[in-house]
Amino acid sequence: MDWIVVVDDDVMNLKMAGKILSRNGMRVTALKSGTALLEYLRGNRPDLILLDIKMPGLDGFATLERLKEQTGSADPLPVIFLTADDSRDSESRGLAMGAMDFIRKPLVPEVLTLRVRHTIDLVRLRRNLAAEVERQSREIQSLSMHVVQTLAAAIDAKDTYTNGHSGRVAEYSREIARRYGYSREAQDEIYMMGLLHDVGKIGVPDAVINKPGRLTEEEFALIRKHPVQGHRILSQITEMPRLSAGARWHHERFDGRGYPDGLAGHDIMEEARIIAVADVYDAMTSNRSYRGILPQSRVREEIVRGRSTQFDPAFADIMLEIIDEDREYRLHEH
Known part of the structure; x- marks a missing residue:
């Protein structure tokens, strides 16, 4: 079962995302702040993080920056930003920081589900490729x-x-x-x-x-x-x-x-x-x-x-x- 952590200070958004993803066979953990996410990840490793940009305290960008420092770059956790902002600057900044994608709010069930699944599949493919390259280098000649x-x-x-x-x-x-x-x-x-x-x-x-x-x-x-x-x-x-x-x-x-x-x-x-x-x-x-x-x-x-x-x-x-x-x-x- 794919495991998604949703981070948003809006309880209604958390409930909606949780309902959509759970209905599609995914495990969902809901958190209300970037600080709570960083603490939660000290002992947990989900498949994907849905991270709201505009939040009190640590916003999404600051949270992602600290997340990268906390987890390292060897095998980063994939992050998709949730945003109601259509600003191209925000999107460019997020992609440059390493976000996998953006999903607009209000959430559209079909879009949310497809993008989450596609991103998880892509990350697994990338990890499998790295593992395959390492295995091939170690065990076979070509x-x-x-x-x-x-x-x-x-x-x-x-x-x-x-x-x-x-x-x-x-x-x-x-x-x-x-x-x-x-x-x-x-x-x-x-x-x-x-x-x-x-x-x-x-x-x-x-x-x-x-x-x-x-x-x-x-x-x-x-x-x-x-x-x-x-x-x-x-x-x-x-x-x-x-x-x-x-x-x-x-x-x-x-x-x-x-x-x-x-x-x-x-x-x-x-x-x-x-x-x-x-x-x-x-x-x-x-x-x-x-x-x-x-x-x-x-x-x-x-x-x-x-x-x-x-x-x-x-x-x-x-x-x-x-x-x-x-x-x-x-x-x-x-």
């Missing part, structure tokens, strides 16, 4: 392709609009590598790197990944952290030391204006330069929250425009060759 594909599917599931993205990037990367002359073993390696290039997005809140409008500076800063987060996760797999390269450097640019390290040219690992082209191609040929699939002619123009600036020209040329062969435009999200 990851099985089945495990990697499962992880890639879990990553893609965070983004409503990019189902199958990791698999397609892996396929495009392997084909570029094949045409460039990679051995079969090296093709398989870059395929696995492509599957896991976005693994760091596990640490990015769903509300940011699936936001249909323009991201704030704070939200974009969270997105820009995913290469480093992915590198941190995959670098623990010591049996495959190159696996983390695609995760860390697929947003670097050939002209040095990328991130996170601002590398340029051949200082960027070759496999990451391949994945960078494949990643952008799939982004343009997939549906997004803000647009549909781009016409093939427009995609080709963008690859040409990015040649030698965004992309390694050798790999951009191979991608253009693949595009020109795809006369019926079959290579896109279906």
